[in-house]
Amino acid sequence: MIRIGLVGVGKIAHDQHIPALAGDKRFQLVAAASRSLPDLGGIPVFYDIDEMLAKGPELDAVALCTPPQARRETALAALRAGKHVFLEKPPGATVSEVAELAAVAREHGVVLFTSWHSRFAAGVPQAKAWLASRHVRKLTIEWREDVRRWHPGQTWIWQAGGMGVFDPAINALSILTEIMPAEVFVTDAKLQVPENVQSPIAGHVDMTTLGGMAITADLDFLQTGPQTWDITAWTEDGVLKLSLGGAELTIDGTAVEVGENREYPGLYDRFATLIAEGRSEVDVRPLTLVADAFMVGTREVVEAFIE
Numbered sequence: 454m455i456r457i458g459l460v461g462v463g464k465i466a467h468d469q470h471i472p473a474l475a476g477d478k479r480f481q482l483v484a485a486a487s488r489s490l491p492d493l494g495g496i497p498v499f500y501d502i503d504e505m506l507a508k509g510p511e512l513d514a515v516a517l518c519t520p521p522q523a524r525r526e527t528a529l530a531a532l533r534a535g536k537h538v539f540l541e542k543p544p545g546a547t548v549s550e551v552a553e554l555a556a557v558a559r560e561h562g563v564v565l566f567t568s569w570h571s572r573f574a575a576g577v578p579q580a581k582a583w584l585a586s587r588h589v590r591k592l593t594i595e596w597r598e599d600v601r602r603w604h605p606g607q608t609w610i611w612q613a614g615g616m617g618v619f620d621p622a623i624n625a626l627s628i629l630t631e632i633m634p635a636e637v638f639v640t641d642a643k644l645q646v647p648e649n650v651q652s653p654i655a656g657h658v659d660m661t662t663l664g665g666m667a668i669t670a671d672l673d674f675l676q677t678g679p680q681t682w683d684i685t686a687w688t689e690d691g692v693l694k695l696s697l698g699g700a701e702l703t704i705d706g707t708a709v710e711v712g713e714n715r716e717y718p719g720l721y722d723r724f725a726t727l728i729a730e731g732r733s734e735v736d737v738r739p740l741t742l743v744a745d746a747f748m749v750g751t752r753e754v755v756e757a758f759i760e
């Protein structure tokens with residue numbers, strides 16, 4: 454039994470982590486830390502990780518569900534206390550801080566897991582297997598969602614380090630880096646940043662591979678009506694399309710049987726396996742692509758965002 458504590462009890466902790474932990478017999482949620490001290494029905498809740506580590510029950514692992522800007526210090530405290538650490542996506546506010554966390558995890562002999570939930574969407578393993586033996590000519594990402602619907606009141610997303618529209622779009626990049634047989638590079642980006650915030654509300658990213666394949670990503674945080682989370686790859690054998698964030702897969706328009714979407718149960722299954730094997734899994738490729746888009750991207754200031 455892995456005794457685990459959650460830090461940052463907000464939307465994703467309530468929607469996914471608590472139910473996934475309740476459904477996995479290898480884990481026992483024994484404590485949480487969140488400044489608003491939410492009522493978790495008998496599970497002791499502390500103000501922050503320091504208080505949880507000092508006064509709470511014995512823990513083997515900690516899952517961090519805070520925004521990325523609040524991740525590093527909390528992760529360091531957990532690792533230095535000898536706890537295995539599950540990082541929500543994105544694993545940090547910068548690429549370099551994740552390397553530091555990996556080094557501290559090694560030093561303390563504990564597991565660090567940079568989780569990417571979209572890689573556990575039902576269609577992703579089959580998409581990866583299908584593409585592995587094929588030549589992809591072109592790939593497009595369309596990630597358009599309504600920030601007011603999915604991120605209400607999340608002011609951190611608009612602050613520096615919050616990544617704006619890249620908070621959801623990094624999920625697409627996590628699928629891209631999982632299913633593409635080749636390494637991907639950013640070549641150009643255009644970012645639209647509202648005049649009253651620090652992070653982009655829309656954008657376009659051009660990417661390529663060593664083979665020169667064209668990859669584009671069109672991102673929008675203001676899409677009302679039907680929401681779009683699509684990745685489409687053109688190959689000599691047909692067109693593969695992942696929809697609904699990877700939950701559905703079609704090839705040349707014909708649906709492929711992919712089974713149940715079990716993203717967070719899949720993540721905790723992987724975390725339990727990593728702990729059993731004493732092995733960290735640290736992958737910053739999606740975060741590196743975001744960092745590169747910010748580095749080469751031109752910025753256009755657009756109308757203020759008022760929630």
Ligand code: NAP
Nearest residue numbers: 461462463464465487488489518519520521523541542543
């Ligand atoms: P959220 O609803 O804002 O919850 C985050 C919680 O972290 C807050 O409730 C807050 O609780 C705590 N926190 C600690 N330090 C904070 C700080 N400096 N600023 C703001 N909150 C702070 O956000 P979320 O949607 O759960 O997202 C958290 C992480 O999960 C993000 O990295 C996000 O990308 C990822 N994620 C979110 C979703 C989703 O659908 N929302 C899906 C997958 C992954 P206290 O005030 O009580 O401390």
